[in-house]
Amino acid sequence: MxxxxxxxxxxxxxxxxxxxxxxxxxxxxxxxxxxxxxxxxxxxxxxxxxxxxxxxxxxxxxxxxxxxxxxxxxxxxxxxxxxxxxxxxxxxxxxxxxxxxxxxxxxxxxxxxxxxxxxxxxxxxxxxxxxxxxxxxxxxxxxxxxxxxxxxxxxxxxxDPDGEEPPEDDAARDDELLIVRRKDGSVLYRGRIGDPVDGEAFLETIDAVSGPAGPSDARALKRRRADGLKDVIEDARSPHGIATDARPGRTDNARDEEPDAATDNTIDENALIPVPRRPDPSERTAHAARPGRALLTITLDQRWLTEALAGRGRYGLLDSGARVHPGTLRRWACDAEVVPVVLGARSEPLDVGRLQRTVTDALRRALNLRDGGCAFPGCDRKPRRCQAHHIRHWIDHGPTEIDNMVLLCRFHHQLLHHGHWTVAIVDGRPSFRPPDWIDPDRRPRLGGRPRVPT
Known part of the structure; x- marks a missing residue:
């Protein structure tokens, strides 16, 4: 170098x-x-x-x-x-x-x-x-x-783990979407989503459909998001889209059928995290062409889980760090595409060694939870905009395991590969050392943004 x-x-x-x-x-x-x-x-x-x-x-x-x-x-x-x-x-x-x-x-x-x-x-x-x-x-x-x-x-x-109390389960009461149609036919809109889980789902969906179309895509992020929203609307108006299903006179025989025992969606109100809702097979067939809902991860500390069983539940955490009221957690945990993560015992097999280069879903969730997004000090990129970086490169026989991985956004991933900054996992946390022209002593800087007490 x-x-x-x-x-x-x-x-x-x-x-x-x-x-x-x-x-x-x-x-x-x-x-x-x-x-x-x-x-x-x-x-x-x-x-x-x-x-x-x-x-x-x-x-x-x-x-x-x-x-x-x-x-x-x-x-x-x-x-x-x-x-x-x-x-x-x-x-x-x-x-x-x-x-x-x-x-x-x-x-x-x-x-x-x-x-x-x-x-x-x-x-x-x-x-x-x-x-x-x-x-x-x-x-x-x-x-x-x-x-x-x-x-x-x-x-x-x-x-101060309790912090400010998260909003109650009826946070959606202040939701609004204001729409104004102008004389030239254009539409102006402004809105608010009060439920943090609804907000997380909105951001996950918009970000998923607003990525660059390729290296030659010069659209600004705000333009890509507007185009992505139009794509979501167009999908909703498709033959099996939600807007088409909601039109007056529309019927769906599959929805009129009584669910059998295998697809019973009854919710046990006494369960802390209810059994995920399983969609009816006929419903899956009818809507096979529709995109699935964005995958959300809701984190609940093992100590909080124990307290919740005793009637003293606190809150869950989304990938963005937003706190979720226990009632909201219970409601969203019924969805098959929400992953409830309970912290505590390290029973989940996270280490995949040299068997594969890419991270497993379990390892990726663990990285999201440990680093909270780009682990580089001061960076606030969310996990969904980050890449999993091998500290000791895979090609140099570095294992694909949590103690050899760190989440980095695209910019800081490239910065690490230039070789002037270095990163290591110290006591389970990413620790970065700057080059000497930034800090002559090259003092380590703690990275990551864990969102729960340790």
């Missing part, structure tokens, strides 16, 4: 890096000036209402920026108690990183928001709170804002 950067390029990168550090240090010095104004009570003594208002007048900044500066100064700068005693910053690790110039404004905003959320977690030990702040500050020195947000979400999922 040839050296991609010469001496001149490396010197330019180093000057840019040092310049950004200097700017961030100056930004922290600015916060210290705000903290000093606040400690001296300058606003009150000058007759102004607050330090925020004083900054708006003297520095000629906007309301939002003035409030941000005062809030960051309160969290990151040394405080003075009522008796005049010097107190450390409320977020000491973040303050140290900001003073060193290794993190920026966006990092600080994410950490402050996350710690404010943890302030509201009932019964959280002080030591745990402090460790969380230290962890986020450390992650911020390695990751961009997007990657730090993923790390913060992961931390919140662990320390």
């Amino acid at each position: 040839s050296e991609p950067l010469g001496v001149v390029e490396r010197e330019a990168l180093e000057r840019a890096r040092l310049g950004e550090i200097a700017r961030r240090r100056e930004a922290f010095a600015r916060l210290e000036q705000v903290a000093e104004l606040e400690a001296l009570g300058v606003a009150e003594k000058s007759g102004d209402r607050s330090t925020s208002r004083l900054l708006q007048e003297t520095w000629r900044v906007g309301v939002a920026e003035a409030k941000r500066l005062v809030g960051e100064a309160a969290d990151l700068c040394v405080r003075t108690s009522i008796p005049g005693e010097q107190l450390p910053a409320r977020l000491p690790a973040t303050a140290a990183a900001a003073a060193a110039g290794t993190i920026g404004e966006a990092h600080i905003a994410i950490i402050r928001k996350t710690m404010a959320r943890l302030d509201r977690v009932e019964g959280l030990p002080v030591a745990t709170w402090e460790q969380a702040e230290s962890t986020l500050a450390h992650d911020a020195t390695l990751l961009g804002p997007r990657g730090l947000q993923a790390a913060a979400d992961r931390l919140l999922a662990h320390l």
Whole structure:
């Protein structure tokens, strides 16, 4: 592999890096000036209402920026108690990183928001709170804002697993589709799908039919999605489509027949995850030409499953990370094309060794669950837009098993194959090392976005 950067390029990168550090240090010095104004009570003594208002007048900044500066100064700068005693910053690790110039404004905003959320977690030990702040500050020195947000979400999922209660099973009550036909015949529409599972099914379907038609397809994503929606409508109007079946006077003898014992679709209301609904054979024949529903995976932690059996169920998780109310989970688990995944015992045979190069469905679901999408730090591509990458290449005798696989989007898959970034599985999680021109120390960066506490 040839050296991609010469001496001149490396010197330019180093000057840019040092310049950004200097700017961030100056930004922290600015916060210290705000903290000093606040400690001296300058606003009150000058007759102004607050330090925020004083900054708006003297520095000629906007309301939002003035409030941000005062809030960051309160969290990151040394405080003075009522008796005049010097107190450390409320977020000491973040303050140290900001003073060193290794993190920026966006990092600080994410950490402050996350710690404010943890302030509201009932019964959280002080030591745990402090460790969380230290962890986020450390992650911020390695990751961009997007990657730090993923790390913060992961931390919140662990320390506050209940989180905000997901919507009830009647979330669809606010569903709407507004359609306006214009004089030129074109149609404008805007809508909302409240049920997260319905939303997941919608996205799965639209994405499935809106991929590029080939390497020469230059359509933008929004155009491909519009064309895909038209394809779905055209399919619905086909001889056995749902729109054709719903027309007045249309009958389907297969649907009037009584189901036999083999195709009984009765739902046991007392079952946690009911037996999947099996379609009637005649219905399968009549609708053989229609595309199947998008495959959805709903994840339920084994501990939550146990609590649900005792009447204390929490929620399930979709591939997108959306939380699903237990009632919604029960309803959708009746569908034969929904895969309920119960976490806990590792009884599913995931390792397929050297028998095949491509991943099995079971292995792919495990990768989706572990990585949550593209595992590269900061990337937010969903699992359905990712490829399974062999860490040790299959052609180099790398096995097709979960500890040698990682989910990557197309861009980051190509980036890994260039060879400057490396990835390894450490303690069951993807860990990436950048090239030395990004980080001279090549410190590892934790990847993946697991959505359940571990």
